[in-house]
Amino acid sequence: MLLERINSPQDLAALSHLELDALAEEIRDFVVEAVNHCGSGHLGSNLGAVELTLALHRVFESPRDILLWDTGHQAYVHKILTGRRDAFPDLRKAGGLSGYPSRAESPHDWIENSHASTALSYAHGLATAQQREGGEGRRVVAVIGDGSLTGGMAYEGLNNLGHSGRDCIIVLNDNGRSYAPTVSRLGESLNRLRAHPTYVRETTRLERILRRIPLFGRLLTKGFNATRTAAREFWTEPITFFEQLGLRYNGPFDGHDIRELERALRNAAELGGPQVVHVITQKGRGYAPAENDSIKHLHDVGGVKPGSYTAAFTEALIKEGEEHPELVAITAAMPDSTGLLAFQERFPGRVIDVGIAEQHAVTAAAGMAMGGMLPVLAVYSTFLTRAIDQVNLDVGLHGQKVIFCLDRAGITGDDGASHHGVLDMVLLTKVPGMTVLAPSSYQELQAMLHDAVDLAEGPVAIRWPKTAARNVTADQVGAGFAARRWRQGADVCLIGVGKMLEAALDAAELLAADGIEATVWDPRAVVPVDPEMVADAAGHRLVVTIEDGYRDGGAGSLMADAIAGHADRSGTVAPPVSVLGVPTRFIAQAKPEAILAELGLDAAGIAAEVRRRLG
Numbered sequence: 001m002l003l004e005r006i007n008s009p010q011d012l013a014a015l016s017h018l019e020l021d022a023l024a025e026e027i028r029d030f031v032v033e034a035v036n037h038c039g040s041g042h043l044g045s046n047l048g049a050v051e052l053t054l055a056l057h058r059v060f061e062s063p064r065d066i067l068l069w070d071t072g073h074q075a076y077v078h079k080i081l082t083g084r085r086d087a088f089p090d091l092r093k094a095g096g097l098s099g100y101p102s103r104a105e106s107p108h109d110w111i112e113n114s115h116a117s118t119a120l121s122y123a124h125g126l127a128t129a130q131q132r133e134g135g136e137g138r139r140v141v142a143v144i145g146d147g148s149l150t151g152g153m154a155y156e157g158l159n160n161l162g163h164s165g166r167d168c169i170i171v172l173n174d175n176g177r178s179y180a181p182t183v184s185r186l187g188e189s190l191n192r193l194r195a196h197p198t199y200v201r202e203t204t205r206l207e208r209i210l211r212r213i214p215l216f217g218r219l220l221t222k223g224f225n226a227t228r229t230a231a232r233e234f235w236t237e238p239i240t241f242f243e244q245l246g247l248r249y250n251g252p253f254d255g256h257d258i259r260e261l262e263r264a265l266r267n268a269a270e271l272g273g274p275q276v277v278h279v280i281t282q283k284g285r286g287y288a289p290a291e292n293d294s295i296k297h298l299h300d301v302g303g304v305k306p307g308s309y310t311a312a313f314t315e316a317l318i319k320e321g322e323e324h325p326e327l328v329a330i331t332a333a334m335p336d337s338t339g340l341l342a343f344q345e346r347f348p349g350r351v352i353d354v355g356i357a358e359q360h361a362v363t364a365a366a367g368m369a370m371g372g373m374l375p376v377l378a379v380y381s382t383f384l385t386r387a388i389d390q391v392n393l394d395v396g397l398h399g400q401k402v403i404f405c406l407d408r409a410g411i412t413g414d415d416g417a418s419h420h421g422v423l424d425m426v427l428l429t430k431v432p433g434m435t436v437l438a439p440s441s442y443q444e445l446q447a448m449l450h451d452a453v454d455l456a457e458g459p460v461a462i463r464w465p466k467t468a469a470r471n472v473t474a475d476q477v478g479a480g481f482a483a484r485r486w487r488q489g490a491d492v493c494l495i496g497v498g499k500m501l502e503a504a505l506d507a508a509e510l511l512a513a514d515g516i517e518a519t520v521w522d523p524r525a526v527v528p529v530d531p532e533m534v535a536d537a538a539g540h541r542l543v544v545t546i547e548d549g550y551r552d553g554g555a556g557s558l559m560a561d562a563i564a565g566h567a568d569r570s571g572t573v574a575p576p577v578s579v580l581g582v583p584t585r586f587i588a589q590a591k592p593e594a595i596l597a598e599l600g601l602d603a604a605g606i607a608a609e610v611r612r613r614l615g
Contacts, residue, residue: 009057044284046076053077055261070119072100082108092414094590120157127166150355162246251278309464314339316446338378362390369400381409381421396431409463410548417586438498442469483530489517506603551581
């Protein structure tokens with residue numbers, strides 16, 4: 001096999017284009033097998049970027065030249081070509097290969113980039129550093145998908161790159177999709193341009209003819225590139241957006257033709273300055289299940305699992321949508337992963353996809369609420385923290401009723417440090433007037449969404465984990481924003497936030513075997529803290545709070561303050577409060593339960609903390 005001979009980008013130089021085409025198919029087979037073996041990971045985006053990655057590593061000298069990937073979803077092929085092929089059996093496992101670029105893994109990875117629309121800002125900074133006096137003069141190449149161009153930060157990067165005049169090649173990997181189909185007017189323009197094969201065929205043919213002319217071929221080709229805007233205007237509506245920002249536009253090119261890609265990239269490198277190389281690719285190429293997936297072309301191999309918190313949210317949202325015609329759901333390019341597809345099918349026109357633009361989503365939701373609508377923003381916890389300023393000042397300051405539904409809150413596992421939802425409680429509990437709810441079961445999530453719709457007057461956040469949901473009976477579900485006591489004991493009070501209730505209950509059983517009797521509370525609402533729960537907790541020898549977010553400034557800190565305040569008001573001595581949570585550091589990838597156990601946030605760890613504190 002050719003792939004077995006490729007251990008670094010330099011090994012590609014000796015291959016013919018026919019061999020490169022065969023290698024591309026071997027790489028696709030390898031990626032499919034690796035992701036299926038792992039059971040998770042990003043598939044469709046990598047299958048579409050095989051030839052592009054080969055061409056990039058043939059034209060540019062990584063890591064001397066700086067290759068940036070936005071997002072890291074499309075970097076598996078890059079990892080294979082840069083000496084990490086043998087590490088793929090441990091993809092996304094503890095101590096194994098990251099699912100994203102990782103500076104710790106390889107000098108070929110410059111940024112640990114798993115959030116979209118950021119690479120162009122990195123590129124502007126790196127290009128500035130490389131071209132300053134005393135800089136190293138490395139070439140900077142940023143690969144960005146058309147979906148990432150729906151994010152405002154990408155436009156800010158484009159604007160600064162174009163007007164800086166810095167040498168930087170932006171490869172627009174255009175497959176018409178992000179997670180779902182791309183949402184933007186620029187995307188519509190790209191659709192019109194990519195839909196004109198006559199333009200692509202004729203301009204490519206003419207460029208090849210000019211290059212073959214002896215002596216003057218290179219000069220004529222440069223002249224042709226200078227008049228290419230006019231050619232585009234002849235064949236289709238011109239793409240003037242990039243030129244207006246000061247970026248030279250080249251393309252579109254067939255993203256699965258290695259010869260054409262190499263030629264386009266070499267031309268761009270020779271011309272210099274800030275420019276865009278527009279490449280048309282097919283997400284999921286070469287793998288029938290991905291090509292036939294009309295929703296996201298197997299962007300990843302996950303999805304909404306039956307019995308998950310996300311499935312509970314989907315059911316509850318449809319029910320609330322039936323009763324409240326003013327309710328609309330908002331997504332930032334992830335209608336499938338956040339459980340909105342069934343709602344979209346049931347209520348056409350009531351799901352608003354803003355693209356990868358979380359800041360805009362939040363402020364737009366505030367505007368919808370001002371206009372009498374009931375917006376529900378479904379988003380991953382780690383992505384909402386990109387828009388905390390908008391949550392605080394655009395929603396919170398205006399007291400608008402926006403319901404934030406945060407999937408993947410807490411420790412998420414194999415996506416690594418960038419995807420753990422450990423900041424949401426720290427940040428959202430500091431927004432005045434915000435109600436923060438944490439369901440501990442499938443049924444609790446549904447009750448909380450109903451109460452958020454019916455009872456709340458201002459903003460509400462409901463946060464739930466990626467892991468499977470507990471199931472409870474109707475009499476084990478709380479009401480409103482009050483806490484619920486699960487068991488009574490005289491020695492220690494355990495307060496388990498959200499999914500950590502189950503660990504607290506299990507810890508109580510372990511402690512009972514030692515003769516230590518525990519009260520266990522499900523706080524349900526992180527804020528406002530239930531005064532009945534606080535008063536009860538204050539009557540114990542020890543209080544232990546457990547959360548799957550950062551412990552510094554999180555839910556436990558609020559509860560400890562509330563217990564101390566209760567003691568002051570009642571003239572009693574407050575019991576010691578042990579706050580258990582995630583330490584303030586970046587947490588590497590591993591299975592969620594393994595991470596929680598390592599952090600002492602499982603039943604055994606909680607019980608050990610109680611024994612230690614009680615002596």
